[in-house]
Amino acid sequence: MIEYRNLRVALLGAGSVGAQVADQLLTHRDELAARIGAGIELAGVAVRDLDAPRDTAIPRELLTTDAESLILSSDIVVELMGGLEPARTLILQALTSGADVITANKALLATHGPELFEAAGQVGAQLYYEAAVGGAIPIIRPLRDSLAGDRVERILGIVNGTTNFILDRMDTQGESMEQALATASALGYAEADPTADVGGYDAAQKAAILASLAFHTLVPADAVHREGITEVTLEQVVAARKAGYVVKLLAICERLTDPASGVDGVSVRVHPALIPDTHPLAAVHGANNAVFVEAEAAGSLMFYGAGAGGIQTASAVLGDVVSAARRHVVGGPGVAESTHADLPVLPISAITTRYQITLLVADEPGVLAVIAALFQSHGVSVETVQQSVTPADPARPSGAASAATLVIGTHEASEADLAATVAALTTSSVVHSVTSVLRVEGL
Amino acid sequence: MIEYRNLRVALLGAGSVGAQVADQLLTHRDELAARIGAGIELAGVAVRDLDAPRDTAIPRELLTTDAESLILSSDIVVELMGGLEPARTLILQALTSGADVITANKALLATHGPELFEAAGQVGAQLYYEAAVGGAIPIIRPLRDSLAGDRVERILGIVNGTTNFILDRMDTQGESMEQALATASALGYAEADPTADVGGYDAAQKAAILASLAFHTLVPADAVHREGITEVTLEQVVAARKAGYVVKLLAICERLTDPASGVDGVSVRVHPALIPDTHPLAAVHGANNAVFVEAEAAGSLMFYGAGAGGIQTASAVLGDVVSAARRHVVGGPGVAESTHADLPVLPISAITTRYQITLLVADEPGVLAVIAALFQSHGVSVETVQQSVTPADPARPSGAASAATLVIGTHEASEADLAATVAALTTSSVVHSVTSVLRVEGL
Numbered sequence: 001m002i003e004y005r006n007l008r009v010a011l012l013g014a015g016s017v018g019a020q021v022a023d024q025l026l027t028h029r030d031e032l033a034a035r036i037g038a039g040i041e042l043a044g045v046a047v048r049d050l051d052a053p054r055d056t057a058i059p060r061e062l063l064t065t066d067a068e069s070l071i072l073s074s075d076i077v078v079e080l081m082g083g084l085e086p087a088r089t090l091i092l093q094a095l096t097s098g099a100d101v102i103t104a105n106k107a108l109l110a111t112h113g114p115e116l117f118e119a120a121g122q123v124g125a126q127l128y129y130e131a132a133v134g135g136a137i138p139i140i141r142p143l144r145d146s147l148a149g150d151r152v153e154r155i156l157g158i159v160n161g162t163t164n165f166i167l168d169r170m171d172t173q174g175e176s177m178e179q180a181l182a183t184a185s186a187l188g189y190a191e192a193d194p195t196a197d198v199g200g201y202d203a204a205q206k207a208a209i210l211a212s213l214a215f216h217t218l219v220p221a222d223a224v225h226r227e228g229i230t231e232v233t234l235e236q237v238v239a240a241r242k243a244g245y246v247v248k249l250l251a252i253c254e255r256l257t258d259p260a261s262g263v264d265g266v267s268v269r270v271h272p273a274l275i276p277d278t279h280p281l282a283a284v285h286g287a288n289n290a291v292f293v294e295a296e297a298a299g300s301l302m303f304y305g306a307g308a309g310g311i312q313t314a315s316a317v318l319g320d321v322v323s324a325a326r327r328h329v330v331g332g333p334g335v336a337e338s339t340h341a342d343l344p345v346l347p348i349s350a351i352t353t354r355y356q357i358t359l360l361v362a363d364e365p366g367v368l369a370v371i372a373a374l375f376q377s378h379g380v381s382v383e384t385v386q387q388s389v390t391p392a393d394p395a396r397p398s399g400a401a402s403a404a405t406l407v408i409g410t411h412e413a414s415e416a417d418l419a420a421t422v423a424a425l426t427t428s429s430v431v432h433s434v435t436s437v438l439r440v441e442g443l
Numbered sequence: 444m445i446e447y448r449n450l451r452v453a454l455l456g457a458g459s460v461g462a463q464v465a466d467q468l469l470t471h472r473d474e475l476a477a478r479i480g481a482g483i484e485l486a487g488v489a490v491r492d493l494d495a496p497r498d499t500a501i502p503r504e505l506l507t508t509d510a511e512s513l514i515l516s517s518d519i520v521v522e523l524m525g526g527l528e529p530a531r532t533l534i535l536q537a538l539t540s541g542a543d544v545i546t547a548n549k550a551l552l553a554t555h556g557p558e559l560f561e562a563a564g565q566v567g568a569q570l571y572y573e574a575a576v577g578g579a580i581p582i583i584r585p586l587r588d589s590l591a592g593d594r595v596e597r598i599l600g601i602v603n604g605t606t607n608f609i610l611d612r613m614d615t616q617g618e619s620m621e622q623a624l625a626t627a628s629a630l631g632y633a634e635a636d637p638t639a640d641v642g643g644y645d646a647a648q649k650a651a652i653l654a655s656l657a658f659h660t661l662v663p664a665d666a667v668h669r670e671g672i673t674e675v676t677l678e679q680v681v682a683a684r685k686a687g688y689v690v691k692l693l694a695i696c697e698r699l700t701d702p703a704s705g706v707d708g709v710s711v712r713v714h715p716a717l718i719p720d721t722h723p724l725a726a727v728h729g730a731n732n733a734v735f736v737e738a739e740a741a742g743s744l745m746f747y748g749a750g751a752g753g754i755q756t757a758s759a760v761l762g763d764v765v766s767a768a769r770r771h772v773v774g775g776p777g778v779a780e781s782t783h784a785d786l787p788v789l790p791i792s793a794i795t796t797r798y799q800i801t802l803l804v805a806d807e808p809g810v811l812a813v814i815a816a817l818f819q820s821h822g823v824s825v826e827t828v829q830q831s832v833t834p835a836d837p838a839r840p841s842g843a844a845s846a847a848t849l850v851i852g853t854h855e856a857s858e859a860d861l862a863a864t865v866a867a868l869t870t871s872s873v874v875h876s877v878t879s880v881l882r883v884e885g886l
Contacts, residue, residue, distance in 0.1 A: 024592065031594075034784075035592075035659065136738075136742060138584075138588075141581075141584055141585065141589050142584065145584055145762060146573060146581030146584050146759065148478055148761070148765035149467065149478075149760070149761020150758040150761060150762065151471070151474075216477070283723065295758060296758075297758035297761070298579035298748065298749065298758035299748065299749045299752075301580060301581070301746075301747065301748035302747040302748065303744075303745075303747075304744065304747070305741065305742065305745065311740045311742075315592065315593040315738060315740035315741035316589065318592020318593060318740070319588060319589040319590055320592075321592055322588070322591035323588050340478070
């Protein structure tokens with residue numbers, strides 16, 4: 001049997017994921033070596049504070065505050081520090097020194113991805129990032145390799161566990177947004193400042209990474225249209241379920257032709273949406289993630305699993321470590337990220353989708369005809385109308401004329417036409433209020 | 444830009460998958476070249492009959508009956524002929540000549556896999572087979588690469604679309620086994636001779652491939668315990684749904700310690716099983732496939748999609764073609780299949796699982812106590828008992844004592860204890876008949 005020297009793995013960061021990766025590398029060293037066909041060794045763990053508490057015990061002699069020296073003596077560098085700096089600088093140093101790099105840093109990839117991939121390509125090193133999207137779920141490798149001969153048409157992803165947990169609590173437990181967020185915090189599913197999650201920023205970064213990969217196009221995170229879940233109400237969630245839908249925060253990446261200019265491009269967006277309760281994504285509960293992919297030849301595929309968690313994410317990181325190690329054993333440069341398609345990212349105004357609009361209207365004869373005419377005059381075609389007498393509305397002065405709730409489902413319409421329709425509805429004399437406007441996806 | 448010579452792809456077979464692969468290679472040639480970073484060319488298509496009708500048009504000058512010459516002038520050989528010979532000989536020739544080989548031939552892999560992987564390893568060629576299991580669903584690559592740093596504990600797979608279609612028709616349409624099979628045949632989901640599907644042979648081959656990969660252990664197809672769906676009745680399916688379960692044909696691969704010998708090994712088996720209707724696999728309808736993977740760190744993952752179909756399977760083949768082509772561009776030997784763990788495949792008698800047993804019993808006082816004692820005396824612990832008065836039983840002579848149906852759910856029990864219990868039940872004076880014995884999985 002050929003003897004290889006041990007491959008040296010440097011770990012940058014020992015938070016919840018890093019501590020688990022260190023533990024697995026130490027515990028399963030022989031097993032990993034057998035799978036790789038070469039020895040593998042945790043060379044060291046760079047941390048800011050040698051004495052900080054860790055999720056798992058890391059031998060003291062492996063800890064160092066000198067990340068640069070550690071990098072220079074390693075074959076594989078695993079960056080799990082998070083944040084933009086010093087992560088970016090350290091990764092560039094590692095790549096320049098010829099090391100393969102593994103990162104779970106979605107913010108960094110969505111911001112400085114092109115620079116990092118360029119640096120890797122120049123020295124023939126490889127940058128792996130399976131853990132950056134979907135935690136333990138293999139989604140990067142399937143998109144990059146398995147579907148490399150196919151044409152991805154659309155991705156619908158539940159890629160943020162916190163918001164899925166919150167929306168699922170509202171749906172299954174009847175909790176309000178505030179209650180559900182409190183539950184998520186209490187159970188450790190939400191950060192002290194939940195803005196990155198509930199504001200859709202985290203999901204937008206992941207959408208940028210998925211779209212870049214699927215469409216061979218550079219999509220920066222700030223090109224992603226982003227709406228969070230903060231305005232989703234329990235009433236919307238309950239009404240959706242009654243109508244056969246579930247409210248999910250979706251990361252949507254799709255090929256699209258701009259109807260205004262005729263330009264072929266991609267739409268990349270994150271927003272709450274209704275999906276049919278029979279859609280596979282509707283059954284994704286709790287903090288789980290799932291990515292639903294529609295490809296020209298493969299048809300519909302779904303990848304499902306834990307979207308976060310230290311040990312779960314460590315699984316994805318270790319898969320990348322083994323891939324990088326195998327590549328070191330067999331040699332050969334890495335596969336550069338392909339951005340050859342270079343499609344334009346179209347604005348949200350370019351999309352057409354279905355909408356569900358909920359209105360509080362005057363309960364009088366002829367109102368429905370007025371509303372229908374209003375939709376028609378703005379080029380939005382109505383598919384379904386449901387009317388119900390509204391329960392007591394505390395906002396309405398007692399003695400006011402009684403009101404009815406209209407739930408209107410549209411055929412596909414453009415964002416611009418829909419926006420104009422909603423604007424007209426809000427000023428219509430027969431409309432008390434527009435209580436909900438939600439896009440419908442997954443049909 | 445560096446200019447590479449065109450990589451030459453040989454196609455062996457032009458059936459439903461082969462014709463689609465040829466079509467995509469011809470149609471998307473430029474797109475594929477951009478993704479690979481090198482030109483790619485369909486060198487030829489070896490067929491038995493130059494004039495046979497094809498699903499898609501293949502230029503006449505690409506067709507040949509001389510597979511061997513075609514192979515010798517190609518960099519990548521795609522085997523889609525099916526069957527053991529001449530597929531085996533041609534693949535060995537291709538590997539020996541240094542070509543990378545892609546195959547969707549599960550029967551060949553499950554029978555001659557070790558010989559083929561050995562041949563590939565000796566010359567540093569690579570054998571790809573994403574399309575052999577799960578059609579379009581990426582499952583081989585996730586198991587081999589993404590989970591390479593994790594420890595797979597269990598796989599529950601719906602890996603045969605025909606049987607899932609049949610069981611789903613029984614469940615959702617109330618069709619009998621015969622009716623559902625006829626529907627499957629009429630819609631093209633079942634072959635003229637459905638034995639390979641309904642007998643579980645196809646699923647057993649796929650189980651062998653999945654288990655070999657997941658457990659780094661050589662599992663031949665004939666070591667897989669196999670029960671088909673031919674004895675599943677509509678009554679079982681209806682009763683299962685009523686009790687909160689769905690009947691699925693599952694390919695199960697799990698780590699197991701033989702209780703008799705204490706030996707650590709793996710159980711690889713295919714049989715109909717009840718799964719809870721809340722399990723993600725329960726929502727896999729029609730001819731779709733899904734593979735549910737439980738890994739130590741990653742937790743539960745599911746991979747879902749079309750398990751068959753010419754164009755869908757072609758997607759998986761083309762993903763492998765791109766992987767092989769990228770490897771040709773960057774050089775370096777392939778990753779050998781790892782069988783280092785070399786775990787024993789344990790017999791079905793080694794497993795413990797839960798069971799649901801349906802009995803037709805005498806409707807008399809004290810019967811339940813007799814039955815319960817009988818279970819207890821064989822070491823099988825009863826968890827749930829449901830009793831109902833039996834509807835008219837045509838098999839029972841009129842005037843016979845009335846009967847009741849007992850549905851008994853057990854705690855985990857060994858196959859041996861369960862078999863002894865069932866044997867005792869069939870000879871018990873209070874039991875008219877044992878109408879159903881099903882394993883319960885996915886809890």
